[in-house]
Amino acid sequence: MNDLSTALTTWLPHQRWFAGKGRTISGVTIERETPMAGLSHVVLRVAAGAEAGADGERYQLLLGRIEGEVPPRLAAGLIGKVDNAVLYDAVHDRDAMGALLASFAAGDAHGGLQFTCAGEVDSSLPSRVMGAEQSNTSVVYGEDLILKIFRRLQPGTNPDLEISRALAAAGSPHVAEPRGWIEAELDGETTTLALLQVFQRHATEGWAMATASVRDLFAEADLHADEVGGDFAGESERLGAATAEVHLTLREVLPSRTVGPQVAQSAARQLHSRLDEALTIVPDLERHAEALRETYDAVATLTDPIPVQRVHGDYHLGQVLRTQTGWVLLDFEGEPARPLAERTGLMSPLRDVAGMLRSYDYAARHLLAERGGDPQLAYRASEWAERNRQAFCDGYARAAGADPRADAVLLRAFELDKAVYEVVYEARNRPSWLAIPVGSIERLAGSAPGDRR
Numbered sequence: 455m456n457d458l459s460t461a462l463t464t465w466l467p468h469q470r471w472f473a474g475k476g477r478t479i480s481g482v483t484i485e486r487e488t489p490m491a492g493l494s495h496v497v498l499r500v501a502a503g504a505e506a507g508a509d510g511e512r513y514q515l516l517l518g519r520i521e522g523e524v525p526p527r528l529a530a531g532l533i534g535k536v537d538n539a540v541l542y543d544a545v546h547d548r549d550a551m552g553a554l555l556a557s558f559a560a561g562d563a564h565g566g567l568q569f570t571c572a573g574e575v576d577s578s579l580p581s582r583v584m585g586a587e588q589s590n591t592s593v594v595y596g597e598d599l600i601l602k603i604f605r606r607l608q609p610g611t612n613p614d615l616e617i618s619r620a621l622a623a624a625g626s627p628h629v630a631e632p633r634g635w636i637e638a639e640l641d642g643e644t645t646t647l648a649l650l651q652v653f654q655r656h657a658t659e660g661w662a663m664a665t666a667s668v669r670d671l672f673a674e675a676d677l678h679a680d681e682v683g684g685d686f687a688g689e690s691e692r693l694g695a696a697t698a699e700v701h702l703t704l705r706e707v708l709p710s711r712t713v714g715p716q717v718a719q720s721a722a723r724q725l726h727s728r729l730d731e732a733l734t735i736v737p738d739l740e741r742h743a744e745a746l747r748e749t750y751d752a753v754a755t756l757t758d759p760i761p762v763q764r765v766h767g768d769y770h771l772g773q774v775l776r777t778q779t780g781w782v783l784l785d786f787e788g789e790p791a792r793p794l795a796e797r798t799g800l801m802s803p804l805r806d807v808a809g810m811l812r813s814y815d816y817a818a819r820h821l822l823a824e825r826g827g828d829p830q831l832a833y834r835a836s837e838w839a840e841r842n843r844q845a846f847c848d849g850y851a852r853a854a855g856a857d858p859r860a861d862a863v864l865l866r867a868f869e870l871d872k873a874v875y876e877v878v879y880e881a882r883n884r885p886s887w888l889a890i891p892v893g894s895i896e897r898l899a900g901s902a903p904g905d906r907r
């Protein structure tokens with residue numbers, strides 16, 4: 455390993471977006487390095503632990519170099535010292551990020567990196583790095599633009615670019631319009647490295663609004679969810695409608711079809727096998743295995759055609775913004791840990807509905823998990839979750855012209871599948887939250903198909 459590789463081996467595990475946490479990095483290879491104004495664009499291969507495979511995973515890095523004293527503004531991005539120079543993550547460097555924006559405006563190409571500009575870009579805007587816990591890194595320019603730098607690279611067009619462009623071209627009001635993108639060839643395929651979008655000013659994340667509403671309810675011990683000031687159900691209804699409108703647009707402008715019973719059977723097999731895998735990691739789930747398997751078996755017996763299309767793929771309250779005019783959906787990447795081919799596949803839009811319904815359960819119950827299960831608060835959390843889940847489905851039904859709750863078997867199976875995934879995740883990462891998905895499985899698997907929850 456050269457010195458840069460050594461420095462990265464120490465630095466990478468501390469980055470939120472690094473997927474190889476908990477695994478020992480056995481090698482960092484610099485696959486390509488492209489000098490640009492004020493920084494170097496670097497593609498890395500990281501081999502970590504046994505799961506990584508022979509080649510490891512690819513990441514990208516905007517690398518800055520400075521000799522002498524490091525100014526405080528760059529301190530947050532420090533990587534290490536190599537040959538008298540200090541290396542840092544250049545997303546923190548306003549000059550370098552300004553130069554990057556100028557490359558969009560000019561439609562530059564730097565050694566295989568192609569910048570495409572779609573619309574107006576003011577390259578004088580000052581940059582700041584978003585502080586959020588993210589799986590990628592986003593740089594905000596003034597109050598106008600946001601550049602999302604995809605950290606993990608897989609060859610091909612990133613679905614976030616593909617879907618955002620398709621929605622914007624169709625005139626959807628529920629998307630942050632793309633203003634540019636950076637691409638390069640990776641394994642012979644045009645690969646999206648970064649996406650520049652219109653920044654939504656004065657917007658609030660769905661998760662922040664929903665959890666504020668839950669806190670309001672907990673503070674008003676004598677009132678019900680519909681009586682407190684922070685009631686969220688009206689917003690949930692509008693979010694449901696926005697979700698349905700996005701699904702309708704995607705169905706029109708991107709591939710879609712209906713699939714027959716064989717696909718329902720293979721979907722059921724997949725659900726079973728995911729449960730099998732989860733049981734090896736969290737054997738406690740065995741208590742619910744029978745009820746889960748019954749739900750999955752019911753999927754295999756479905757005979758009606760099932761519509762499939764492009765969907766969001768990783769839908770929850772942290773992926774939606776309430777702007778002054780309505781709901782905007784973000785982050786159409788799907789689950790970044792899954793292979794690209796899977797993420798761009800056609801799926802039932804009920805997957806997204808199920809994802810959001812799970813998110814309502816989390817918003818309602820995560821405070822409870824931290825406060826150690828007060829039964830009075832638990833009752834109120836259930837009431838909040840129920841009210842908002844129904845409102846979301848009401849809004850979806852209104853805009854789609856079909857009620858997602860009518861497909862009770864599929865919707866329940868998708869929700870349970872998601873909850874099983876969450877059980878594994880919480881068992882590994884946040885045992886204090888494990889009660890949330892386990893409780894949902896108890897409620898969902900315990901009710902008869904067709905019940906309105």
Ligand SMILES: Nc1ncnc2c1ncn2[C@@H]1O[C@H](COP(=O)(O)OP(=O)(O)O)[C@@H](O)[C@H]1O
Pocket residue numbers: 584586587588589590591592600602630651652653654655657659772773775784785787
């Ligand atoms: N166009 C935008 N306008 C305003 N804020 C945004 C925009 N895009 C993203 N954000 C903020 O950045 C966060 C992370 O963005 P996201 O695309 O979901 O990235 P990640 O893939 O890292 O999850 C969002 O939850 C939101 O708060």
Ligand SMILES: [Mg+2]
Pocket residue numbers: 772773785
């Ligand atoms: Mg996101």
